[in-house]
Amino acid sequence: xxxxxxxxxxxxxxxxxxxxxxxxxxxxxxxxxxxxxxxxxxxxxxxxxxxxxxxxxxxxxxxxxxxxxxxxxxxxxxxxxxxxxxxxxxxxxxxxxxxxxxxxxxxxxxxxxxxxxxxxxxxxxxxxxxxxxxxxxxxxxxxxxxxxxxxxxxxxxxxxxxxxxxxxxxxxxxxxxxxxxxx
Amino acid sequence: xxxxxxxxxxxxxxxxxxxxxxxxxxxxxxxxxxxxxxxxxxxxxxxxxxxxxxxxxxxxxxxxxxxxxxxxxxxxxxxxxxxxxxxxxxxxxxxxxxxxxxxxxxxxxxxxxxxxxxxxxxxxxxxxxxxxxxxxxxxxxxxxxxxxxxxxxxxxxxxxxxxxxxxxxxxxxxxxxxxxxxxxxxxxxxxxxxxxxxxxxxxxxxxxxxxxxxxxxxxxxxxxxxxxxxxxxxxxxxxxxxxxxxxxxxxxxxxxxxxxxxxxxxxxxxxxxxxxxxxxxxxxxxxxxxxxxxxxxxxxxxxxxxxxxxxxxxxxxxxxxxxxxxxxxxxxxxxxxxxxxxxxxxxxxxxxxxxxxxxxxxxxxxxxxxxxxxxxxxxxxxxxxxxxxxxxxxxxxxxxxxxxxxxxxxxxxxxxxxxxxxxxxxxxxxxxxxxxxxxxxxxxxxxxxxxxxxxxxxxxxxx
Numbered sequence: 305x306x307x308x309x310x311x312x313x314x315x316x317x318x319x320x321x322x323x324x325x326x327x328x329x330x331x332x333x334x335x336x337x338x339x340x341x342x343x344x345x346x347x348x349x350x351x352x353x354x355x356x357x358x359x360x361x362x363x364x365x366x367x368x369x370x371x372x373x374x375x376x377x378x379x380x381x382x383x384x385x386x387x388x389x390x391x392x393x394x395x396x397x398x399x400x401x402x403x404x405x406x407x408x409x410x411x412x413x414x415x416x417x418x419x420x421x422x423x424x425x426x427x428x429x430x431x432x433x434x435x436x437x438x439x440x441x442x443x444x445x446x447x448x449x450x451x452x453x454x455x456x457x458x459x460x461x462x463x464x465x466x467x468x469x470x471x472x473x474x475x476x477x478x479x480x481x482x483x484x485x486x487x
Numbered sequence: 488x489x490x491x492x493x494x495x496x497x498x499x500x501x502x503x504x505x506x507x508x509x510x511x512x513x514x515x516x517x518x519x520x521x522x523x524x525x526x527x528x529x530x531x532x533x534x535x536x537x538x539x540x541x542x543x544x545x546x547x548x549x550x551x552x553x554x555x556x557x558x559x560x561x562x563x564x565x566x567x568x569x570x571x572x573x574x575x576x577x578x579x580x581x582x583x584x585x586x587x588x589x590x591x592x593x594x595x596x597x598x599x600x601x602x603x604x605x606x607x608x609x610x611x612x613x614x615x616x617x618x619x620x621x622x623x624x625x626x627x628x629x630x631x632x633x634x635x636x637x638x639x640x641x642x643x644x645x646x647x648x649x650x651x652x653x654x655x656x657x658x659x660x661x662x663x664x665x666x667x668x669x670x671x672x673x674x675x676x677x678x679x680x681x682x683x684x685x686x687x688x689x690x691x692x693x694x695x696x697x698x699x700x701x702x703x704x705x706x707x708x709x710x711x712x713x714x715x716x717x718x719x720x721x722x723x724x725x726x727x728x729x730x731x732x733x734x735x736x737x738x739x740x741x742x743x744x745x746x747x748x749x750x751x752x753x754x755x756x757x758x759x760x761x762x763x764x765x766x767x768x769x770x771x772x773x774x775x776x777x778x779x780x781x782x783x784x785x786x787x788x789x790x791x792x793x794x795x796x797x798x799x800x801x802x803x804x805x806x807x808x809x810x811x812x813x814x815x816x817x818x819x820x821x822x823x824x825x826x827x828x829x830x831x832x833x834x835x836x837x838x839x840x841x842x843x844x845x846x847x848x849x850x851x852x853x854x855x856x857x858x859x860x861x862x863x864x865x866x867x868x869x870x871x872x873x874x875x876x877x878x879x880x881x882x883x884x885x886x887x888x889x890x891x892x893x894x895x896x897x898x899x900x901x902x903x904x905x906x907x908x909x910x911x912x913x914x915x916x917x918x919x920x921x922x923x924x925x926x927x928x929x930x931x932x933x934x935x936x937x938x939x940x941x942x943x944x945x946x947x948x949x950x
Contacts, residue, residue, distance in 0.1 A: 376898070
């Protein structure tokens with residue numbers, strides 16, 4: 305499910321009919337990254353990024369992992385592709401989030417992922433940058449974007465690809481059971 | 488495995504080593520001064536005293552000076568390698584090469600070229616046929632030729648080969664030059680003599696009924712920082728409890744011990760700090776440094792007598808409590824619990840008291856609490872990756888922050904309370920000096936101030 309704010313809808317109109325002809329030679333790890341799990345955190349290894357370690361994840365509670373994944377997954381498209389224009393970046397971004405969505409779902413079908421494209425303009429310039437990031441949705445108590453009010457992000461164009469978990473992985477009783485909450 | 492070289496990483500390593508070396512030299516000078524004072528101490532007399540003084544003045548100083556010499560040569564060797572790479576391969580400060588990648592690219596080129604050559608030839612034939620058959624009806628038909636593309640592929644392939652040749656030659660010459668310098672043998676020889684000296688010292692019997700048994704692990708010169716166990720160490724399952732026995736009251740001269748401002752206080756309690764956290768503290772120390780942590784007055788005399796200084800270890804005694812507190816170690820107690828597998832819909836209640844550090848203003852409020860809601864904005868950028876970003880996706884919930892990405896994309900969060908950069912992941916150690924120096928750049932200062940203003944916070948640098 306794709307959700308865009310108004311600004312992203314405007315940007316999308318500019319590129320939706322573009323063909324994606326950019327050359328990915330040598331950059332396949334961007335399109336097809338290695339996805340790995342450390343404890344309960346889900347991460348991507350793109351290009352020469354270092355993998356997260358067990359020692360680092362020891363510090364994080366389960367509810368903190370979404371924000372950590374979001375924080376560490378920042379990915380600027382034009383930092384990986386030489387000479388790419390803004391429009392090409394955005395066009396490519398739409399394909400990448402779709403591919404990432406398939407890959408994440410294939411490996412972790414019982415998880416819900418939010419994969420984000422954001423476009424912002426660098427201060428004092430006309431230069432726009434396209435950033436991708438993601439997190440695993442871990443419920444209302446964990447870090448997440450408010451998907452029904454993305455227009456509140458006033459200066460950025462935002463798109464969220466919501467990759468839903470397979471229905472069979474939902475518990476029959478979806479209500480919170482007080483006995484399971486640790487205070 | 489291929490040959491890899493990253494000019495930025497090398498420059499950063501040499502920078503860090505050089506910085507550590509400078510710190511080491513300062514401490515080494517202090518140590519040498521201590522040796523001289525020890526030898527000049529006229530109240531310490533007798534046969535044993537004279538033998539001890541002779542050992543320190545001759546043997547100890549010799550080992551000490553030789554160690555300094557080796558460190559200096561090592562630093563020079565690193566610089567030579569760096570300059571050789573610039574001269575022989577690529578002078579760019581951002582040069583990066585990996586012969587495995589080059590080989591892969593070359594293979595890819597070869598595959599592509601073969602395809603182009605074969606299919607191109609087919610197309611050229613068809614083009615020729617079309618011209619011959621229909622050229623008389625239309626003189627504007629252009630003959631298709633892949634000659635330029637072929638040449639371009641050949642040039643690219645030659646370039647790959649040339650890069651590989653250059654870096655292989657550089658690697659071969661650097662290795663030969665390093666071996667020829669004799670540094671390895673010199674260092675090995677020094678280590679052997681240090682070990683022999685340590686062993687001889689350890690065999691000495693020191694009679695003092697008040698002293699507890701000390702377990703001292705002497706460090707190899709140039710080794711990584713290690714936590715030393717002092718008299719009365721009790722290692723528990725997840726903490727190191729350091730206990731200095733009572734009765735030592737040797738006054739300390741602050742100017743002698745680098746970083747020491749007051750007596751180290753009791754800071755560790757059993758079970759409260761894990762070895763990981765202590766190791767994170769140790770990681771903050773410059774190379775060749777040793778952390779000594781105690782919970783009472785430090786027995787300086789015993790350190791000398793026990794031969795710790797014989798190893799030329801640099802002692803840094805810090806106000807550990809304050810250091811740990813400033814780096815947010817004191818409030819953490821992770822324990823050994825691991826999270827369970829997630830069951831959909833069943834969540835742990837969030838610990839509201841657990842906050843991410845370096846995301847508060849000077850009033851203790853979350854950054855951006857009263858600022859606008861936005862995902863991520865870039866306030867300044869240099870090159871492909873280096874930039875200052877500001878985030879505030881959920882105002883007031885503690886994720887508003889200003890951070891810096893270096894040229895490699897590593898993320899450092901800016902703390903507007905102390906004005907420093909920190910790694911943006913647990914346990915949030917302070918960023919290395921080379922990153923802190925970025926804060927001297929007026930462009931970065933302006934960008935940070937802009938970012939803070941965007942969050943609705945006062946500027947830090949130019950108020």
